[in-house]
Amino acid sequence: MADLRPAIIRAHQIGRGVREIARFLDIPVMTVSDAIKRFEESGSNKDRPGRGxxxxxxxxxxxxxxxxxxxxxxxxxxxxxxxxxxxxxx
Incomplete structure:
Protein backbone atom coordinates (compact mmCIF):
# COMPACT_ATOMS: atom_id res chain seq x y z
CA MET A 1 0.00 0.00 0.00
CA ALA A 2 2.79 2.45 0.86
CA ASP A 3 4.08 2.17 -2.70
CA LEU A 4 0.69 3.35 -4.04
CA ARG A 5 0.40 6.40 -1.80
CA PRO A 6 2.30 8.79 -4.11
CA ALA A 7 0.03 7.81 -7.02
CA ILE A 8 -3.06 8.23 -4.86
CA ILE A 9 -1.96 11.68 -3.69
CA ARG A 10 -1.00 12.83 -7.19
CA ALA A 11 -4.33 11.67 -8.65
CA HIS A 12 -6.14 13.46 -5.83
CA GLN A 13 -4.15 16.66 -6.41
CA ILE A 14 -5.10 16.75 -10.09
CA GLY A 15 -8.75 16.44 -9.19
CA ARG A 16 -9.58 12.75 -9.46
CA GLY A 17 -12.26 11.47 -7.11
CA VAL A 18 -11.71 8.88 -4.40
CA ARG A 19 -13.87 6.26 -6.14
CA GLU A 20 -12.22 6.90 -9.48
CA ILE A 21 -8.75 6.46 -7.97
CA ALA A 22 -9.83 3.29 -6.15
CA ARG A 23 -11.32 1.81 -9.30
CA PHE A 24 -8.27 2.70 -11.42
CA LEU A 25 -5.79 1.22 -8.91
CA ASP A 26 -8.11 -1.69 -8.02
CA ILE A 27 -7.93 -0.99 -4.30
CA PRO A 28 -10.61 -0.32 -1.65
CA VAL A 29 -12.12 3.17 -1.45
CA MET A 30 -11.19 3.37 2.25
CA THR A 31 -7.54 2.74 1.39
CA VAL A 32 -7.60 5.74 -0.94
CA SER A 33 -9.51 7.83 1.58
CA ASP A 34 -7.09 6.93 4.39
CA ALA A 35 -4.05 7.77 2.24
CA ILE A 36 -5.50 11.18 1.36
CA LYS A 37 -6.43 11.85 4.98
CA ARG A 38 -2.92 10.88 6.15
CA PHE A 39 -1.39 13.23 3.58
CA GLU A 40 -3.68 16.12 4.50
CA GLU A 41 -3.02 15.69 8.24
CA SER A 42 0.74 15.20 8.11
CA GLY A 43 1.84 16.58 4.75
CA SER A 44 3.55 13.27 4.08
CA ASN A 45 2.58 9.88 2.70
CA LYS A 46 5.11 7.97 4.80
CA ASP A 47 4.17 5.48 7.52
CA ARG A 48 3.48 7.05 10.87
CA PRO A 49 6.26 6.49 13.41
CA GLY A 50 6.00 4.01 16.23
CA ARG A 51 3.35 1.67 14.87
CA GLY A 52 3.75 -1.81 16.39
Missing part, protein backbone atom coordinates in the same frame (compact mmCIF):
# COMPACT_ATOMS: atom_id res chain seq x y z
CA UNK A 53 7.21 -1.17 17.78
CA UNK A 54 6.17 -0.74 21.42
CA UNK A 55 4.78 -4.27 21.66
CA UNK A 56 7.96 -5.78 20.28
CA UNK A 57 10.10 -3.71 22.64
CA UNK A 58 7.95 -4.65 25.66
CA UNK A 59 8.00 -8.33 24.68
CA UNK A 60 11.79 -8.32 24.36
CA UNK A 61 12.11 -6.79 27.84
CA UNK A 62 10.34 -9.74 29.53
CA UNK A 63 12.96 -11.81 31.31
CA UNK A 64 13.29 -15.56 30.92
CA UNK A 65 12.57 -15.94 34.65
CA UNK A 66 9.25 -14.11 34.23
CA UNK A 67 8.29 -16.27 31.24
CA UNK A 68 9.07 -19.45 33.20
CA UNK A 69 6.87 -18.24 36.09
CA UNK A 70 4.00 -17.44 33.70
CA UNK A 71 4.19 -20.87 32.07
CA UNK A 72 4.49 -22.69 35.41
CA UNK A 73 1.54 -20.75 36.86
CA UNK A 74 -0.77 -21.30 33.87
CA UNK A 75 -2.32 -24.66 34.93
CA UNK A 76 -3.23 -23.22 38.36
CA UNK A 77 -4.83 -20.13 36.79
CA UNK A 78 -6.68 -22.22 34.19
CA UNK A 79 -8.12 -24.46 36.92
CA UNK A 80 -9.24 -21.40 38.90
CA UNK A 81 -10.96 -20.03 35.80
CA UNK A 82 -12.72 -23.34 35.13
CA UNK A 83 -13.77 -23.64 38.79
CA UNK A 84 -15.16 -20.08 38.64
CA UNK A 85 -17.02 -21.02 35.43
CA UNK A 86 -15.34 -18.14 33.64
CA UNK A 87 -16.24 -15.64 36.35
CA UNK A 88 -14.00 -13.61 38.63
CA UNK A 89 -11.18 -15.42 40.40
CA UNK A 90 -7.93 -14.53 42.19
Missing amino acids: RQKTKAWNEITLDTLVKIVDNFPKRLKACVDAKGGHFK
Whole structure:
Protein backbone atom coordinates (compact mmCIF):
# COMPACT_ATOMS: atom_id res chain seq x y z
CA MET A 1 0.00 0.00 0.00
CA ALA A 2 2.79 2.45 0.86
CA ASP A 3 4.08 2.17 -2.70
CA LEU A 4 0.69 3.35 -4.04
CA ARG A 5 0.40 6.40 -1.80
CA PRO A 6 2.30 8.79 -4.11
CA ALA A 7 0.03 7.81 -7.02
CA ILE A 8 -3.06 8.23 -4.86
CA ILE A 9 -1.96 11.68 -3.69
CA ARG A 10 -1.00 12.83 -7.19
CA ALA A 11 -4.33 11.67 -8.65
CA HIS A 12 -6.14 13.46 -5.83
CA GLN A 13 -4.15 16.66 -6.41
CA ILE A 14 -5.10 16.75 -10.09
CA GLY A 15 -8.75 16.44 -9.19
CA ARG A 16 -9.58 12.75 -9.46
CA GLY A 17 -12.26 11.47 -7.11
CA VAL A 18 -11.71 8.88 -4.40
CA ARG A 19 -13.87 6.26 -6.14
CA GLU A 20 -12.22 6.90 -9.48
CA ILE A 21 -8.75 6.46 -7.97
CA ALA A 22 -9.83 3.29 -6.15
CA ARG A 23 -11.32 1.81 -9.30
CA PHE A 24 -8.27 2.70 -11.42
CA LEU A 25 -5.79 1.22 -8.91
CA ASP A 26 -8.11 -1.69 -8.02
CA ILE A 27 -7.93 -0.99 -4.30
CA PRO A 28 -10.61 -0.32 -1.65
CA VAL A 29 -12.12 3.17 -1.45
CA MET A 30 -11.19 3.37 2.25
CA THR A 31 -7.54 2.74 1.39
CA VAL A 32 -7.60 5.74 -0.94
CA SER A 33 -9.51 7.83 1.58
CA ASP A 34 -7.09 6.93 4.39
CA ALA A 35 -4.05 7.77 2.24
CA ILE A 36 -5.50 11.18 1.36
CA LYS A 37 -6.43 11.85 4.98
CA ARG A 38 -2.92 10.88 6.15
CA PHE A 39 -1.39 13.23 3.58
CA GLU A 40 -3.68 16.12 4.50
CA GLU A 41 -3.02 15.69 8.24
CA SER A 42 0.74 15.20 8.11
CA GLY A 43 1.84 16.58 4.75
CA SER A 44 3.55 13.27 4.08
CA ASN A 45 2.58 9.88 2.70
CA LYS A 46 5.11 7.97 4.80
CA ASP A 47 4.17 5.48 7.52
CA ARG A 48 3.48 7.05 10.87
CA PRO A 49 6.26 6.49 13.41
CA GLY A 50 6.00 4.01 16.23
CA ARG A 51 3.35 1.67 14.87
CA GLY A 52 3.75 -1.81 16.39
CA ARG A 53 7.21 -1.17 17.78
CA GLN A 54 6.17 -0.74 21.42
CA LYS A 55 4.78 -4.27 21.66
CA THR A 56 7.96 -5.78 20.28
CA LYS A 57 10.10 -3.71 22.64
CA ALA A 58 7.95 -4.65 25.66
CA TRP A 59 8.00 -8.33 24.68
CA ASN A 60 11.79 -8.32 24.36
CA GLU A 61 12.11 -6.79 27.84
CA ILE A 62 10.34 -9.74 29.53
CA THR A 63 12.96 -11.81 31.31
CA LEU A 64 13.29 -15.56 30.92
CA ASP A 65 12.57 -15.94 34.65
CA THR A 66 9.25 -14.11 34.23
CA LEU A 67 8.29 -16.27 31.24
CA VAL A 68 9.07 -19.45 33.20
CA LYS A 69 6.87 -18.24 36.09
CA ILE A 70 4.00 -17.44 33.70
CA VAL A 71 4.19 -20.87 32.07
CA ASP A 72 4.49 -22.69 35.41
CA ASN A 73 1.54 -20.75 36.86
CA PHE A 74 -0.77 -21.30 33.87
CA PRO A 75 -2.32 -24.66 34.93
CA LYS A 76 -3.23 -23.22 38.36
CA ARG A 77 -4.83 -20.13 36.79
CA LEU A 78 -6.68 -22.22 34.19
CA LYS A 79 -8.12 -24.46 36.92
CA ALA A 80 -9.24 -21.40 38.90
CA CYS A 81 -10.96 -20.03 35.80
CA VAL A 82 -12.72 -23.34 35.13
CA ASP A 83 -13.77 -23.64 38.79
CA ALA A 84 -15.16 -20.08 38.64
CA LYS A 85 -17.02 -21.02 35.43
CA GLY A 86 -15.34 -18.14 33.64
CA GLY A 87 -16.24 -15.64 36.35
CA HIS A 88 -14.00 -13.61 38.63
CA PHE A 89 -11.18 -15.42 40.40
CA LYS A 90 -7.93 -14.53 42.19
